[in-house]
Amino acid sequence: MALSMDKIMGIQQHTLGIRTQRAELIANNIANADTPGYKAKGLDFQQALQQAQRGIETHKMARTHEKHFNVEIKPQGTEKFRVPNQPDTGDGNTVDVQLEQNLYAQNALEYEMTMNFLDGKISGVKKALGGGQ
Numbered sequence: 001m002a003l004s005m006d007k008i009m010g011i012q013q014h015t016l017g018i019r020t021q022r023a024e025l026i027a028n029n030i031a032n033a034d035t036p037g038y039k040a041k042g043l044d045f046q047q048a049l050q051q052a053q054r055g056i057e058t059h060k061m062a063r064t065h066e067k068h069f070n071v072e073i074k075p076q077g078t079e080k081f082r083v084p085n086q087p088d089t090g091d092g093n094t095v096d097v098q099l100e101q102n103l104y105a106q107n108a109l110e111y112e113m114t115m116n117f118l119d120g121k122i123s124g125v126k127k128a129l130g131g132g133q
């Protein structure tokens with residue numbers, strides 16, 4: 001009987017990648033908090049998870065020359081502009097730094113929780129195979 005990593009890891013393997021992508025989006029929002037006209041982005045976690053489970057992933061085009069652009073095609077609908085909770089400050093920027101910091105901290109905890117869960121799964125598999133004590 002062959003082991004299927006998809007069955008062993010379950011949904012957690014997909015959530016890890018999505019949490020990484022979410023951390024990058026939030027970090028970009030924080031980095032652009034003072035950029036006029038920048039619109040804060042968020043990630044529709046449920047939609048991204050469904051796409052990851054169906055095998056719809058981000059695709060990158062190969063660069064054949066150092067002057068070519070890095071082109072990345074992301075699945076439709078996972079990144080969305082965040083609806084601002086605060087009035088416009090006059091520069092068109094919609095980043096709420098406190099909200100973004102809170103979201104980043106929450107995402108970091110969820111990422112760590114996912115890593116701990118996967119670590120437990122891997123330890124269990126190693127014990128089952130006789131490789132762990």
